[in-house]
Amino acid sequence: MKPNDHVNDINLTDFAMAFEELTRIIIRLPSIEKLSFTTLSVLHTLSRKSPMRLTELTATEQITQSAITQLVTRLERDGLVERRPDPSDGRVVLVHITEEGAKIIDSRRSERIAHLSKLFERLTPEEKTAIAEAIPALRHLAEIGNYSM
Known part of the structure; x- marks a missing residue:
């Protein structure tokens, strides 16, 4: 873990990875518009x-x-x-x-x-x-x- 990985008890790596995964899910949702x-x-x-x-x-x-x-x-x-x-x-x-x-x-x-x-x-x-x-x-x-x- 890097020194700046924690900011006020927030694990920024975990935060970034959770958002990356949610973003991937949302972006790839099936759509009527292709x-x-x-x-x-x-x-x-x-x-x-x-x-x-x-x-x-x-x-x-x-x-x-x-x-x-x-x-x-x-x-x-x-x-x-x-x-x-x-x-x-x-x-x-x-x-x-x-x-x-x-x-x-x-x-x-x-x-x-x-x-x-x-x-x-x-x-x-x-x-x-x-x-x-x-x-x-x-x-x-x-x-x-x-x-x-």
Whole structure:
């Protein structure tokens, strides 16, 4: 175990491994929409931060400029995003999620909630309470992570 592995009695290795496993389960849930992880990630990002410049999407999604341009072109063709000029700088293009793109994200979230509810049924009342009490801290941790990227 590394010196920074514990922070205020939280084993960060255990925490990271539990989140990695939960993330893997959630990402791989069966879906009506057969879209790639990167496509879903871009749509999810835009559902929270739309509109965005292509360069911002390149940074947040950690793919090349060429790859994001191709992906946005395909998503635009499929009616899931649209490009519009930036009102403050006509030379810049902003990518917006469309209503159809937002529906996909909402559908995925509903599917995840349905799947998670089945898993939660198998938890003890104490485990459910512990998770419920951790939600505000987890949200704050996510906010910190989003601002540090």
